[in-house]
Amino acid sequence: MQDRLCRSPTTAPAGIVHLGLGAFFRAHGAVYVAEAGGWGIIGVSLQSPDARDRLRPQGWAYTALELAPEGDRPRVMTVLCDVLVAPENPQAVLDAMAAPDTHIVSLTVTEKGYCHEPATGRLNRDHPRIVHDLAHPLPQSAPGFLVRALAMRRAAGRPPFTVLCCDNLPENGRVLRGVVLELAGLIDPALADWIAAEGAFPSTMVDRIVPAITPADLDRLEATCGYRDEAPVLHEPFRQWVIEDRFCGPRPAFEAAGAQLVADVTPYEHMKLRMLNGAHSSLAYLGYLAGHQTIADTMADPVFTGFVRSLWHDEIIPTLTPPAGQDLGDYAKALALRFANPAIRHRTWQIAMDGSQKLPQRVLATIAEARAAGRRVPRLTLAVAAWMRYVSGRDEQGAEIDVRDPLAARLAAMWSDDPACTVREFLSLTELFSSALRKDAGFAADLTGALRALIQQGARAAAAGYAHG
Numbered sequence: 001m002q003d004r005l006c007r008s009p010t011t012a013p014a015g016i017v018h019l020g021l022g023a024f025f026r027a028h029g030a031v032y033v034a035e036a037g038g039w040g041i042i043g044v045s046l047q048s049p050d051a052r053d054r055l056r057p058q059g060w061a062y063t064a065l066e067l068a069p070e071g072d073r074p075r076v077m078t079v080l081c082d083v084l085v086a087p088e089n090p091q092a093v094l095d096a097m098a099a100p101d102t103h104i105v106s107l108t109v110t111e112k113g114y115c116h117e118p119a120t121g122r123l124n125r126d127h128p129r130i131v132h133d134l135a136h137p138l139p140q141s142a143p144g145f146l147v148r149a150l151a152m153r154r155a156a157g158r159p160p161f162t163v164l165c166c167d168n169l170p171e172n173g174r175v176l177r178g179v180v181l182e183l184a185g186l187i188d189p190a191l192a193d194w195i196a197a198e199g200a201f202p203s204t205m206v207d208r209i210v211p212a213i214t215p216a217d218l219d220r221l222e223a224t225c226g227y228r229d230e231a232p233v234l235h236e237p238f239r240q241w242v243i244e245d246r247f248c249g250p251r252p253a254f255e256a257a258g259a260q261l262v263a264d265v266t267p268y269e270h271m272k273l274r275m276l277n278g279a280h281s282s283l284a285y286l287g288y289l290a291g292h293q294t295i296a297d298t299m300a301d302p303v304f305t306g307f308v309r310s311l312w313h314d315e316i317i318p319t320l321t322p323p324a325g326q327d328l329g330d331y332a333k334a335l336a337l338r339f340a341n342p343a344i345r346h347r348t349w350q351i352a353m354d355g356s357q358k359l360p361q362r363v364l365a366t367i368a369e370a371r372a373a374g375r376r377v378p379r380l381t382l383a384v385a386a387w388m389r390y391v392s393g394r395d396e397q398g399a400e401i402d403v404r405d406p407l408a409a410r411l412a413a414m415w416s417d418d419p420a421c422t423v424r425e426f427l428s429l430t431e432l433f434s435s436a437l438r439k440d441a442g443f444a445a446d447l448t449g450a451l452r453a454l455i456q457q458g459a460r461a462a463a464a465g466y467a468h469g
Contacts, residue, residue: 005079005229007061008164012040014081015250016430017097017161019044019142020109021051021083027064027077027235028209029106034079034168035257046109046142054231063232065221067211067343086145090138094374096151096355098156103249105149106164107461108178109142111357112406114169114179117431118360121175123182135184143176148182150199151191162247166206168277170269170361173244175201198249205269207240207276209338211346233374236344238334242268242404252450274316275328275334277362279308282383283339284351285390289459294347299340306467309336311379311382319369349402355387356407360432368434371443379466386459387449388415388426396458407431 008051014031018025021043031040045051055062058286060080068074087094097105115127115345123143124130133144150160163180165172180201185192211234222228241259255261262268280295286307287298298304312332339346361378389396391403393413394397405411407429414425427447437443453462 003227005058005061005063005076005077005227006052006058012038013077013101014040014042014096015101015252016104016106017044017093017102018042019105019107019145020045020113020127021045023213023233024206024208024210025106025108025166026077026080027060027233028206028208028239028241029108029238029407030077030079030242031064032254032257032259033252034077034131036071036254037256039079039252040081041079042081044086044093044096044104044145044146045083046086049088049365050225051231052085055080055083058229058231062069063221063225063229064236065217065232066237067234067341068237068400069341070397070447071341072220072343074221084142088138090145093145093150094138094149096163097145098152098158099353100158103248104162104164104251105146107142108166110167111165111169111361113142114176114355115143116175116179118357119431119434121178123179125186130183133183133322138385143179143183146180147187147191149179149239150184150195151188154191154194160195160248161253162200162202162249164202164243165203166204168206168273168358168361170273170365171203172269173201173246173265177201191276198248200246202244202246203265203269204244205240205242205265205272207272208238209236209341209344209346210234210272211344212350214345226465232357234344236338236341238338240272241433244410267321267326271320271323271326271328271331274320274366275312275331277358278316278366278380278383279335279339280351281355281358281362282311282386283308284348285320285355285386286459287350288348288461289386289396289454290387290463292348294345295339295351296342296344296346299336299346301460303464304381305336305340307379307463308339310468311383315375315377315380316366316371318375319366352387353404354406356411356429356432357407359384364433364437367443368437371440372436376442376446378450381443381446382450382454382462382466385447385454388422388451389454389459391415419447419455421450 061078063076115130127140133139139145165176181192244265245261283298292298317328391411393412
């Protein structure tokens with residue numbers, strides 16, 4: 001084995017604490033912070049010590065490996081100053097967040113990490129971590145850490161930090177602000193008033209495809225770079241970060257690193273959530289059922305290439321108002337090239353995870369808007385049916401699927417051999433389906449027909465009926 005990667009950590013002060021130190025942030029936000037210069041990051045793992053244990057022997061350094069069609073491009077990142085593990089020492093996390101030098105707390109905790117109801121955006125007061133956080137001063141949830149750390153800053157006479165949400169939620173800053181204020185109000189109404197008056201929760205849109213690491217990737221990186229890195233990240237060449245210019249304290253010069261600081265993120269996030277994430281989820285469920293391991297494999301199948309092109313142009317683009325200067329047709333073409341990049345092995349099972357948390361904003365919102373305008377959306381409806389088939393726990397050959405979703409057991413119990421009965425059960429999920437969709441008999445009929453087609457024909461044949469070149 002080659003020598004282990006080990007670099008001295010950055011000397012820049014840790015002005016940012018990041019909750020949820022997964023691969024995406026290390027391949028996206030951390031790169032922008034490093035290129036902006038002058039700021040370091042304390043990472044926080046909210047669940048396991050794995051990231052800390054892999055990074056600590058390397059002095060918190062890691063390799064960001066760009067996967068381009070023409071070849072790999074490695075870069076050693078030294079922007080991390082420390083990594084804390086919340087379950088081991090929640091007080092240390094709170095202390096870091098409340099420290100005078102901390103000006104931003106950013107988050108990539110996935111949709112389920114906000115302990116909210118996806119259909120309404122409100123705090124899920126029955127969530128086990130929220131129940132715990134209401135009863136104990138040392139929190140478990142991301143909203144709980146934010147509220148308790150902000151309370152510490154208020155008690156110390158310090159200003160609040162900016163809360164920078166970097167997850168795929170529509171109007172993510174507004175949603176997180178609402179969740180934090182609701183939780184704070186249950187703990188201390190005066191604290192909620194202070195956060196509302198003094199705090200800042202800018203919305204953001206983040207975009208970069210970051211596939212999961214495999215043992216083979218570690219070996220390939222070692223052969224390429226001549227050192228062993230146990231904590232690298234992989235990413236595509238493309239990246240985008242659009243940030244609402246609303247901070248309550250100092251911030252890095254994000255624009256110097258290529259981020260876009262704008263007054264309104266909404267057009268960008270709708271474009272990305274619906275066109276990239278919505279299409280990604282649709283391809284993930286249909287592609288997985290059809291036997292494709294990755295999105296690139298799925299896009300190599302002409303049926304799914306035609307399907308996703310029609311999905312964009314006929315069903316998603318008509319619901320969007322493009323950002324200034326953005327041609328949505330060109331954006332779709334660029335997405336098709338990114339999805340088809342053979343160097344990116346973005347596995348369909350990875351994208352399929354936590355569908356109950358992702359679909360409301362990625363797919364169901366588009367369906368609801370289209371149907372309210374009197375338009376049918378058969379391809380998006382087929383994608384929802386494919387998700388339903390996936391969470392049954394069995395694939396088209398009857399083999400067991402490892403479904404990773406916070407509602408996995410409940411979803412599997414809703415499945416039956418009768419498509420109409422199954423659809424009725426799923427549409428009872430108020431956490432996912434809006435009132436309008438639950439009452440829409442036409443949507444229920446279309447969803448039943450799509451599910452029946454998947455069962456009788458299989459995913460590829462069903463998708464072929466809606467594919468155009």
